[in-house]
Amino acid sequence: MTQALPPEAEQDEVMEISMGPQHPSTHGVFRMDVRLDGERVLRLKPVFGYLHRNHEKIAEAASYLAEIPYTDRLDYLCSMTNNWGYALAVEKLAGLTVPERAEYIRVIVSELTRLQNHAGMVGFLLQDMGASGTPLMYAFREREKVLDLFESLSGARMMCNYMRFGGVRVDCSAEWLGQAAKVVGGFGGFLDEFEQLLTGNEILMARTQGVGVLPRELAINAGVTGPGLRASGVNYDLRKVDRYGVYERFQFRVPLGEHGDVFDRYMMRVLEMRESVKILEQALRDIPSGPFIDPKARLRGLRPKVGEAYARIESPKGELGFYLISDGSPNPYRYRVRPPSLINLTVLEDMCLGQNIADVVVILGSIDIVMGEVDR
Amino acid sequence: MTLEEIRSRLEAFVPGCHAEIVVNGSPSAQNSLLIDRRHGLQTAMYLRDHPELQLDFCSNVTAVDWPDREETETIKTRKIVDGVEKEVEETKKTTIPGYLEVVYHLFSIAKKEGPVVLRMHTANRTDDVTLQSLTPVWRSAEFQEREAFDLFGIVFEGHPDLRRILMWEGFTDHPMRKDYVPPPDDDLELLAVSKPGA
Numbered sequence: 004m005t006q007a008l009p010p011e012a013e014q015d016e017v018m019e020i021s022m023g024p025q026h027p028s029t030h031g032v033f034r035m036d037v038r039l040d041g042e043r044v045l046r047l048k049p050v051f052g053y054l055h056r057n058h059e060k061i062a063e064a065a066s067y068l069a070e071i072p073y074t075d076r077l078d079y080l081c082s083m084t085n086n087w088g089y090a091l092a093v094e095k096l097a098g099l100t101v102p103e104r105a106e107y108i109r110v111i112v113s114e115l116t117r118l119q120n121h122a123g124m125v126g127f128l129l130q131d132m133g134a135s136g137t138p139l140m141y142a143f144r145e146r147e148k149v150l151d152l153f154e155s156l157s158g159a160r161m162m163c164n165y166m167r168f169g170g171v172r173v174d175c176s177a178e179w180l181g182q183a184a185k186v187v188g189g190f191g192g193f194l195d196e197f198e199q200l201l202t203g204n205e206i207l208m209a210r211t212q213g214v215g216v217l218p219r220e221l222a223i224n225a226g227v228t229g230p231g232l233r234a235s236g237v238n239y240d241l242r243k244v245d246r247y248g249v250y251e252r253f254q255f256r257v258p259l260g261e262h263g264d265v266f267d268r269y270m271m272r273v274l275e276m277r278e279s280v281k282i283l284e285q286a287l288r289d290i291p292s293g294p295f296i297d298p299k300a301r302l303r304g305l306r307p308k309v310g311e312a313y314a315r316i317e318s319p320k321g322e323l324g325f326y327l328i329s330d331g332s333p334n335p336y337r338y339r340v341r342p343p344s345l346i347n348l349t350v351l352e353d354m355c356l357g358q359n360i361a362d363v364v365v366i367l368g369s370i371d372i373v374m375g376e377v378d379r
Numbered sequence: 380m381t382l383e384e385i386r387s388r389l390e391a392f393v394p395g396c397h398a399e400i401v402v403n404g405s406p407s408a409q410n411s412l413l414i415d416r417r418h419g420l421q422t423a424m425y426l427r428d429h430p431e432l433q434l435d436f437c438s439n440v441t442a443v444d445w446p447d448r449e450e451t452e453t454i455k456t457r458k459i460v461d462g463v464e465k466e467v468e469e470t471k472k473t474t475i476p477g478y479l480e481v482v483y484h485l486f487s488i489a490k491k492e493g494p495v496v497l498r499m500h501t502a503n504r505t506d507d508v509t510l511q512s513l514t515p516v517w518r519s520a521e522f523q524e525r526e527a528f529d530l531f532g533i534v535f536e537g538h539p540d541l542r543r544i545l546m547w548e549g550f551t552d553h554p555m556r557k558d559y560v561p562p563p564d565d566d567l568e569l570l571a572v573s574k575p576g577a
Binding site (some may be wrong): 051052055057059060096097098122217221223224225226227228237241244307308309310311312313314315322324326328329336337339341345346348350378379 | 555
């Protein structure tokens with residue numbers, strides 16, 4: 004929390020800077036009130052709300068089905084996983100089942116989402132560090148291929164609106180699965196090339212190792228989830244812990260960091276992409292035939308029984324949770340999103356204290372936030 | 380440990396604590412524990428530090444608004460009307476006072492278990508909306524409690540930095556309440572302009 008100011012004589016050296024909301028490194032409209040002693044950060048308070056549209060209130064007026072496209076716009080890079088989190092909550096609330104093929108399709112599109120999110124995140128992180136252009140272009144070249152797949156499957160590149168309660172909206176063709184296998188097959192090569200360029204790079208190591216260290220205990224207590232938590236050495240991946248969907252059928256490892264610094268958080272993303280490729284290869288190989296949505300699932304006019312449900316998934320950003328309360332009417336009485344981007348920012352100040360202002364940019368980039376989800 | 384075991388232990392080991400199981404009727408079957416509002420902090424510390432529970436991870440913190448509601452009951456009574464005993468229907472209206480509710484979803488990373496759902500109620504929706512903050516126990520509640528303060532108007536006692544988080548500082552209402560009426564768009568713009576720096 005707030006550090007004591009230096010002695011009186013030095014106080015006039017202290018500078019207050021408002022960083023953002025229109026700053027190229029803040030990943031959207033995000034502001035930080037920073038107090039600096041020279042280049043050293045003494046205090047940092049994040050300011051939110053520039054993109055607030057009261058997403059949760061909108062949902063209270065919409066039917067359960069009509070809420071799905073709104074969830075696309077939370078973390079607008081990962082609409083597929085947002086859909087899944089919400090669909091899972093409604094399925095828990097209403098007691099719906101999902102056919103096996105739909106579970107496999109969900110895993111496939113979600114792991115593709117993880118690939119494109121992490122590739123983009125690493126590209127942006129390097130961009131923030133001053134590696135203008137090249138890494139981001141490489142990352143976006145790969146991301147394009149995934150978005151093309153989404154487009155041919157759902158009709159949209161980013162706002163996919165693809166999942167439904169009890170399954171998915173449209174089936175994927177054998178041809179699409181072939182295309183996906185091709186993209187996945189080429190991804191390992193991209194990662195090798197990417198890592199050759201970056202991981203051993205002296206400048207990258209100097210800028211990230213030992214910077215923005217997040218201790219294990221603080222990470223747990225502050226509710227940090229996702230790659231940020233695992234970079235601090237905590238083995239907690241909901242795909243392994245909750246085993247939602249059909250994740251227990253796939254062989255994959257959970258990469259863990261040792262130091263909890265920016266470099267570890269960077270490495271988590273790279274290693275997780277390699278694990279996602281493994282999951283995708285297995286899922287694309289094993290996908291069974293059958294219905295892609297439960298034929299008994301009622302989409303329009305769904306009225307779950309009075310009650311509540313909390314469901315969570317491992318989204319690329321961390322634990323994405325949805326909490327729903329039904330009063331028996333066609334729209335939820337209460338709809339709550341647990342936004343990983345917002346909660347992961349709880350420790351931003353702790354990680355930045357005592358660091359240089361230039362490192363704040365890198366530390367923020369390593370958390371991986373999307374303001375659509377932070378502000379809702 | 381089942382919820383019933385947690386409840387009885389809480390009542391035994393947290394002096395004065397009253398806990399009640401709230402049954403959830405949906406197929407999710409996630410029942411919750413309703414804690415009286417004076418023992419939130421002690422309960423939270425007990426749940427976090429108990430070696431068998433180790434609820435070290437507070438995932439989700441949120442609030443729910445339950446406004447005053449009227450319940451009409453029809454009671455059939457036998458009355459003597461004009462000397463003849465008849466069955467008469469009477470409607471009785473009772474107002475159930477509203478309250479604000481906070482909900483915490485707790486998990487254990489150490490034991491890979493959860494969720495344990497904790498709830499607390501404020502005394503009413505108007506002048507006694509204070510609850511104990513659980514941020515001293517779980518830092519993850521810091522921004523989420525600020526959000527509940529901002530959007531629902533619940534005051535968290537013991538919160539290190541209780542300010543509005545999503546709405547601006549000059550804003551006075553609580554938009555997530557069920558009876559919130561948004562001002563016309565032009566007014567909102569004027570409001571924002573007339574409060575520079577907010």
